[in-house]
Amino acid sequence: xxxxxxxxxxxxxxxxxxxxxxxxxxxxxxxxxxxxxxxxxxxxxxxxxxxxxxxxxxxxxxxxxxxxxxxxxxx
Amino acid sequence: xxxxxxxxxxxxxxxxxxxxxxxxxxxxxxxxxxxxxxxxxxxxxxxxxxxxxxxxxxxxxxxxxxxxxxxxxxxxxxxxxxxxxxxxxxxxxxxxxxxxxxxxxxxxxxxxxxxxxxxxxxxxxxxxxxxxxxxxxxxxxxxxxxxxxxxxxxxxxxxxxxxxxxxxxxxxxxxxxxxxxxxxxxxxxxxxxxxxxxxxxxxxxxxxxxxxxxxxxxxxxxxxxxxxxxxxxxxxxxxxxxxxxxxxxxxxxxxxxxxxxxxxxxxxxxxxxxxxxxxxxxxxxxxxxxxxxxxxxxxxxxxxxxxxxxxxxxxxxxxxxxxxxxxxxxxxxxxxxxxxxxxxxxxxxxxxxxxxxxxxxxxxxxxxxxxxxxxxxxxxxxxxxxxxxxxxxxxxxxxxxxxxxxxxxxxxxxxxxxxxxxxxxxxxxxxxxxxxxxxxxxxxxxxxxxxxxxxxxxxxxxxxxxxxxxx
Numbered sequence: 001x002x003x004x005x006x007x008x009x010x011x012x013x014x015x016x017x018x019x020x021x022x023x024x025x026x027x028x029x030x031x032x033x034x035x036x037x038x039x040x041x042x043x044x045x046x047x048x049x050x051x052x053x054x055x056x057x058x059x060x061x062x063x064x065x066x067x068x069x070x071x072x073x074x075x
Numbered sequence: 076x077x078x079x080x081x082x083x084x085x086x087x088x089x090x091x092x093x094x095x096x097x098x099x100x101x102x103x104x105x106x107x108x109x110x111x112x113x114x115x116x117x118x119x120x121x122x123x124x125x126x127x128x129x130x131x132x133x134x135x136x137x138x139x140x141x142x143x144x145x146x147x148x149x150x151x152x153x154x155x156x157x158x159x160x161x162x163x164x165x166x167x168x169x170x171x172x173x174x175x176x177x178x179x180x181x182x183x184x185x186x187x188x189x190x191x192x193x194x195x196x197x198x199x200x201x202x203x204x205x206x207x208x209x210x211x212x213x214x215x216x217x218x219x220x221x222x223x224x225x226x227x228x229x230x231x232x233x234x235x236x237x238x239x240x241x242x243x244x245x246x247x248x249x250x251x252x253x254x255x256x257x258x259x260x261x262x263x264x265x266x267x268x269x270x271x272x273x274x275x276x277x278x279x280x281x282x283x284x285x286x287x288x289x290x291x292x293x294x295x296x297x298x299x300x301x302x303x304x305x306x307x308x309x310x311x312x313x314x315x316x317x318x319x320x321x322x323x324x325x326x327x328x329x330x331x332x333x334x335x336x337x338x339x340x341x342x343x344x345x346x347x348x349x350x351x352x353x354x355x356x357x358x359x360x361x362x363x364x365x366x367x368x369x370x371x372x373x374x375x376x377x378x379x380x381x382x383x384x385x386x387x388x389x390x391x392x393x394x395x396x397x398x399x400x401x402x403x404x405x406x407x408x409x410x411x412x413x414x415x416x417x418x419x420x421x422x423x424x425x426x427x428x429x430x431x432x433x434x435x436x437x438x439x440x441x442x443x444x445x446x447x448x449x450x451x452x453x454x455x456x457x458x459x460x461x462x463x464x465x466x467x468x469x470x471x472x473x474x475x476x477x478x479x480x481x482x483x484x485x486x487x488x489x490x491x492x493x494x495x496x497x498x499x500x501x502x503x504x505x506x507x508x509x510x511x512x513x514x515x516x517x518x519x520x521x522x523x524x525x526x527x528x529x530x531x532x533x534x535x536x537x538x539x540x541x542x543x544x545x546x
Binding site for chain 1: 273428
């Protein structure tokens with residue numbers, strides 16, 4: 001990101017996040033944030049419309065050992 | 076005699092106290108003496124509670140003599156990462172900002188250890204707000220690795236790793252959001268368990284990332300670890316995120332061996348960029364398993380595994396920056412450079428990207444489970460793909476090079492946090508620099524029991540777990 005990007009980002013942070021950060025403060029994290037966002041955008045390409053984040057917790061339980069699920073009850 | 080006592084594994088010292096072969100007072104004095112001698116060099120103790128520990132030990136011995144019912148950790152000295160709240164006691168979270176914070180509640184994990192009879196000797200130093208994998212802390216003391224004080228302890232449970240490895244205590248709680256139990260366990264030659272997301276209550280534990288945080292034990296042996304997890308795991312009315320699934324008896328079949336156990340070895344991702352010496356040690360551990368009767372199966376992991384390191388880092392930054400919003404806005408300079416840089420990343424992340432990372436978890440876990448758990452019982456991977464590095468002046472910086480080092484150190488741990496799976500660190504030797512090396516066992520959700528059985532089977536065939544640093 002060049003200086004004008006960082007200037008814009010500082011304005012954006014002030015307006016939308018209520019944060020008063022300097023260009024020096026945003027420089028490093030902005031580079032990483034851009035790279036992360038790019039990686040995740042590519043990985044999410046084609047993500048199903050009906051995706052529900054809660055499906056993750058259900059799947060954790062679905063994949064648990066059968067003997068735990070059949071014995072029932074909490075500790 | 077004092078050093079002989081502190082060198083005992085947790086299960087043995089608990090048994091010796093229960094059978095009155097050793098008193099809790101003797102054991103506690105041995106630990107306090109060692110803390111007195113080694114503590115200053117290792118920087119691992121934030122605050123010692125010697126008087127309370129002595130009082131607790133006397134009471135433990137009195138209760139035992141009086142025939143009272145005792146718990147499985149009766150009179151055993153432990154100490155924990157300084158992020159587990161105890162009502163009325165400071166919990167500094169490795170920070171300047173919370174240096175005087177006194178919680179009004181006790182964490183479920185500490186309460187359960189108390190109920191089991193354990194003593195809590197000290198608050199242990201940690202990485203600032205648990206955000207860091209090297210062990211370095213820019214605003215509070217940085218613990219030193221007892222194997223060589225010039226090298227990383229690993230983080231963020233850095234003081235826990237140093238204190239248990241140095242035989243100052245018998246076990247400690249850590250927390251693991253991206254590797255913070257397993258990495259210091261690997262750096263310090265310990266057994267460390269990151270349990271399944273939702274296996275252990277997080278009530279009263281300092282939050283970092285609600286989607287990823289886990290609470291788990293760090294110990295010198297697999298049995299010690301199983302006993303501690305047994306004590307803290309299970310449903311908790313104070314934490315709705317804990318699974319209602321029952322907690323199995325982790326010690327019951329721990330000596331059952333690995334004959335017929337199917338161990339998957341990944342062809343992709345986990346060995347990326349690995350040091351040849353580390354790879355030799357990790358692959359040699361597979362031969363031990365093969366000789367013990369396990370079946371080794373090589374598996375190709377889904378391409379999506381490569382993005383999980385990034386997604387874990389991004390989720391931590393966004394959720395952490397939400398929690399830290401006001402302090403970052405008003406007290407930016409009170410944070411260390413790395414901590415504030417990594418949290419600030421969260422302010423610049425588009426909400427859609429964060430939610431994509433969260434939303435893809437089920438699909439990526441499903442693909443991963445199909446690749447691994449349809450063929451095998453556990454996955455075996457390296458833990459840290461390089462010999463444990465030395466601390467350097469660059470550790471205080473927050474530049475691109477250091478951020479890349481952080482990503483590399485967490486290369487094998489963060490995917491497991493993203494997937495919510497249990498991961499066990501098992502020591503498997505030493506690299507040429509004399510520092511410990513480890514592998515990781517990853518299990519199905521809520522199948523910590525199989526990991527302990529596999530970890531113990533390796534420990535029984537090798538000499539690594541019982542080795543102590545010469546300090």
